[in-house]
Amino acid sequence: MQDASMQEVDESMSEEDLLMEQESLKQEEYLETLDKMFPNTKQGTLKYYNKEFLKTKHYDQFWSQPEASSYCNAKVIIDGGVGWYNKSYGGKGKGKTNPDGTPTSFGDPGRELEQIRTEKYEGCWDNKTGEKAGPFRLNIKHYQSYTGSTKSHSFSDEIKTIVTKRSGGKCELCGHKGRTEIDHFIPKEKGGGSTLENANVLCQRCNDRKCNKDPEQFMKEEVNRFFNYYKERGMEEQLRQHFTNTLSNGIS
Ligand SMILES: [Zn+2]
Numbered sequence: 001m002q003d004a005s006m007q008e009v010d011e012s013m014s015e016e017d018l019l020m021e022q023e024s025l026k027q028e029e030y031l032e033t034l035d036k037m038f039p040n041t042k043q044g045t046l047k048y049y050n051k052e053f054l055k056t057k058h059y060d061q062f063w064s065q066p067e068a069s070s071y072c073n074a075k076v077i078i079d080g081g082v083g084w085y086n087k088s089y090g091g092k093g094k095g096k097t098n099p100d101g102t103p104t105s106f107g108d109p110g111r112e113l114e115q116i117r118t119e120k121y122e123g124c125w126d127n128k129t130g131e132k133a134g135p136f137r138l139n140i141k142h143y144q145s146y147t148g149s150t151k152s153h154s155f156s157d158e159i160k161t162i163v164t165k166r167s168g169g170k171c172e173l174c175g176h177k178g179r180t181e182i183d184h185f186i187p188k189e190k191g192g193g194s195t196l197e198n199a200n201v202l203c204q205r206c207n208d209r210k211c212n213k214d215p216e217q218f219m220k221e222e223v224n225r226f227f228n229y230y231k232e233r234g235m236e237e238q239l240r241q242h243f244t245n246t247l248s249n250g251i252s
Contacts, residue, residue, distance in 0.1 A: 026059050026060075027058065027059050029059070030058075030059035031055065034051055034054050034055060037051075038050065038051040043079060044076065044079060046072065049071070049072035049075050049076055050068070050072065052071075052075060053068050053071045053072060053075075056071070154188075154194040155182050155194045155199055156194070159182075159194070159195070159196050159199050160182055160199075162196060162199075163182055163196070163199045163200065163201050164180075164182070164201060166201070167180065167201035170201070171201065171202050171203035171205075171206050172200050172201045172202065173200075173202055173203075173206045173210075174203060174205070174206050176203040176205070176206070178203060179203065179204060180201045180202060180203050180204075181201070181202055181203075181204060181207050182199055182200070182201055182202075183199070183200050183201070183202045183207050183210065184198055184199070185197075185198050185199070185200045185215060186198055186214065186215060187212040187213070187214065188212075190212070190214050209221075209222075227239060
């Protein structure tokens, strides 16, 4: 009797053990994938902190851009480096510098990480919802044989200078003047090149909304958002009229 019940317990435990082993294998696979994606990272570089950030995650766990950004910024400063938003963080010390010796911005770590997620895509971070779960998760299968670059900010300095001048320091979509980012109009994942023609200057809000959507999809979402706002306020007809006029006569 005692032996039989013992055996029952053992069997149920071994099933649990099996599940746990599968879980730990998946986590191991995840960490191996990170090593393939980020080989030989050097402390103080953005890739290093991106990797460290992903290592804190479970293979099945979602994360958000702001979460990645704040992790990377905090860590680089703890290590005595320059924060990516060095102005607001008052970073000092090592890190990239401009020719005049001032610290440069490395770009947005969250956005860089965005290039390497995609197992499940649930839309970009929405700073209105306050949702902290984060929409990104690593696609392990896809990146097991990863050989490409995880660098998203690959516009040349010349292109960056030209488009920044062109935009007058404003977001080319909403006109917001403040911190802007240089974005691929057609996302890199969808074949867009790091060319002048494909570069546009967006504020962080617009860029987060646009994310890696192709231009047509983004256009539809933007117009729908706008259209719904006025429709719900009884201005559907005026909006239709304005759109028709604008399309045939240009902006009035
Ligand atoms: Zn904007």
